[in-house]
Amino acid sequence: MSVDYLLQIIGPILEGAKNTILLFLIAIVxxxxxxxxxxxxxxxxxxxxxxxxxxxxxxxxxxPLLLQLLFFCFGLPMLPIIGDYLVFDRFVAAGLAFILNYAAYFAEIFRGGLLSIDKGQHEAAQVLGLSKWQTMTKVIVPQMIRVALPSLANESITLVKDTALLYAVAVPELLHFAQTAVNRDFTITPFVLAGIIYLLMTLVLTLLFKGLERRFKFE
Incomplete structure (x- = not known):
């Protein structure tokens, strides 16, 4: 594995990583x-x-998320009557699938967080004269987030790895460029490099959520 070869493949792989990171940011936000x-x-x-x-x-x-990706990328345009109006750019279609899929998982995480909050919290807020909106934003949501953060962190890391499914719908991302280099050069070096990039992304997320957990722990 020479430095020259790494410099040759790092550009395209990082270009693919841009789509990976962009999809992750859009989906998570x-x-x-x-x-x-x-x-x-x-x-x-x-x-x-x-x-x-x-x-x-x-x-x-x-x-499966893969089935949903295939449906949004290839199935929507085939729907009768409305299919012609549902032809999206491949990246946009994949983004919609990721957003809806992870929204469902996050919904269950938030539901678990809400169920963990004692009903007495609502009663105490009423005694203090807080409105329903104030109760939700100042009492319930902060406690729910504190409970849900570890699960949110795990799901966010899974999202980073699931972006590799873009490869299946021909959206050029990190794994796509790594696979192209492997097929062309008959070496696993691009896979190793792609793995390192995924690990760096998950490391950043892990540190970010650890910081959020410490902050909510002491609030």
Whole structure:
């Protein structure tokens, strides 16, 4: 493994890593608030909304992410009548699949966090004269986040690794360029380099969530 060879392949691999990181950022930024919103709908007193939210979670968590990727990238345009209006750029379609998939998982994580909060917290907030909005934002949500953070961290790290599924729908990302180099040069060095990049990304996430856990622990 020469330095010259590493310099030759690092450029394309880092170019692919840009798409990996971009997809991760888009998915994490949009799926977390969407997941929280789905959690609120699932706990709604309006039965239709609650049923829709639970059904969405069940279907999304019960089918493989790869199947969902294939459906959004290749299945949507084949739908009768509306298919012509659902033709998206491959990256956009994959992003939608990731956002919806992880929103369902985050919704379940938030639901677990809400269930861990004692009902007495709501009663105490009412005694203090807090409105429902104040109770949710100042009492319930901070405690829920404290409980949910470890699971959020694990799911976020899984998201980083799942971005490799873009390879299956021909979106050029980190693994795509590594595989191309392996096929061309008959060496596993590009795979090793790709693995190091994935490990660095997960290390950054691990340190970030550890810092958040320490902060919420002492609040």
């Amino acid at each position: 949009l799926s977390i608030p969407l997941g929280f919103g789905i959690t609120l709908l699932a706990n709604s007193s309006i039965k239709l909304l609650s049923w829709l939210a639970h059904t969405f979670i069940y279907i999304t968590r019960g089918t």
